[in-house]
Amino acid sequence: MIRSNEWKRFIETLTEMPNVSVVCKRTKISKATLYRKVNSDPEFKEKFNEAIEQGRDTMGDLAESQLFKAISKGERWAIMSYLEAHDRRYRKPRKAIGEPPRTLHTVQIEVLEAGPKVDLRARPKKKLLVLGKA
Numbered sequence: 001m002i003r004s005n006e007w008k009r010f011i012e013t014l015t016e017m018p019n020v021s022v023v024c025k026r027t028k029i030s031k032a033t034l035y036r037k038v039n040s041d042p043e044f045k046e047k048f049n050e051a052i053e054q055g056r057d058t059m060g061d062l063a064e065s066q067l068f069k070a071i072s073k074g075e076r077w078a079i080m081s082y083l084e085a086h087d088r089r090y091r092k093p094r095k096a097i098g099e100p101p102r103t104l105h106t107v108q109i110e111v112l113e114a115g116p117k118v119d120l121r122a123r124p125k126k127k128l129l130v131l132g133k134a
Helices: 004-016 020-027 031-040 042-072 076-086
Strands: none
Touching: 004 020, 004 042, 020 031, 031 042, 042 076
8 A cells, every 4th residue: 555645755756757657666656556546536636637737847948948058059950949849931841641752862873983883782791800819
């Protein structure tokens, strides 16, 4: 039987880390036990849902602050990520469902130097290096 202080600790941990699997491992409460509690106790279910929502808000704030730090450092990926999410002009077009995948074109490259043609698709043979032997 899990004591009320352990459930309280579970909810507090879930507020900080809104990942049920991780919190179950940290608090040593099985997911089956957790979901039995959630389904049988409406008051706990409400606390559980509020904790997940608060934890997700906290994680979102943390992620956003890290993104802003990266933007202030001039990180191109962060700048593009922000612009794509917040400005329609920078969004990449989405592929329609059922649209066939784009095919890549095969290009044949010929080496224009003296000597034999090289097959660029051929894999080099593996060389084994044995240490300690002459």
